[in-house]
Amino acid sequence: MKKTAILTIITTVTIFMFAFKPAAEKWVSSKTHVKFFSSTIAEDIEANNYKTVSTITPTTGEVVFSVPMQSFEFEKSQMQKHFNQDKFLDTKNFPKAKFTGKITNLEDINWEEDGTYNTLISGDLTIKGVLKAYNEEGTITISGNTVTASSTFNVTLADHGIAFENGKPSTNVAKTVEITLIAEYKPQ
Numbered sequence: 001m002k003k004t005a006i007l008t009i010i011t012t013v014t015i016f017m018f019a020f021k022p023a024a025e026k027w028v029s030s031k032t033h034v035k036f037f038s039s040t041i042a043e044d045i046e047a048n049n050y051k052t053v054s055t056i057t058p059t060t061g062e063v064v065f066s067v068p069m070q071s072f073e074f075e076k077s078q079m080q081k082h083f084n085q086d087k088f089l090d091t092k093n094f095p096k097a098k099f100t101g102k103i104t105n106l107e108d109i110n111w112e113e114d115g116t117y118n119t120l121i122s123g124d125l126t127i128k129g130v131l132k133a134y135n136e137e138g139t140i141t142i143s144g145n146t147v148t149a150s151s152t153f154n155v156t157l158a159d160h161g162i163a164f165e166n167g168k169p170s171t172n173v174a175k176t177v178e179i180t181l182i183a184e185y186k187p188q
Contacts, residue, residue: 027147027185029054034067034181036155038174045079045173047072054183056149058111061103063121063149065181066096088162089128097127101134109140116141121151127160138181147185155179 032052038045051071055064069091074080084091101123103109109117119138124131138151156176157163164173 025057025059026188027056027058028188029183030186032065032181032183034065034179036072037178037180040172040174042172045074047074047079047083049073052183054149054185056147056185058109061106063099063101063103063123065099065183067098068096070095087164094128097125099123099125111142111147114142114144119149125155125160127155128162130160132159145186148182149185150180150182152178152180
């Protein structure tokens with residue numbers, strides 16, 4: 001009788017453990033893509049960065065992106081040179097951009113159920129040492145053990161101390177650029 005009770009308890013605990021998997025404490029990006037796009041009459045400029053690191057914490061909704069600025073790749077090497085120089089983003093002195101924020105509608109996401117969920121994200125973006133608050137929309141797609149987050153929003157360069165009055169940048173680079181983020185996460 002004692003063996004039966006112990007066996008029943010062990011079986012119940014085992015079934016309970018496998019039936020209800022807890023949400024991972026933190027999800028870490030395994031693949032992250034940050035793209036910016038500028039369009040003017042003079043030219044379109046696109047740059048892609050695949051070296052960004054990101055985390056999401058499902059229990060709190062905290063989201064962090066760390067973007068190594070020198071990892072943006074351009075179609076033309078001259079664009080990359082201008083991007084990194086001290087008159088533009090000064091990536092030598094400001095090697096990273098960072099976003100730290102929170103999903104504000106966390107209750108709308110079921111981390112245990114596959115699907116696509118609309119998100120509202122509020123946080124601070126620091127570029128070239130200048131911090132600015134943003135409130136943006138995005139999506140979270142859950143598929144098995146993978147979470148994909150995406151968002152597209154605009155950044156006004158002058159809001160981050162990136163302003164130019166003269167020369168080619170003033171006509172070739174848009175004052176507001178489109179940023180697209182796509183990150184694929186796995187539980188840690």
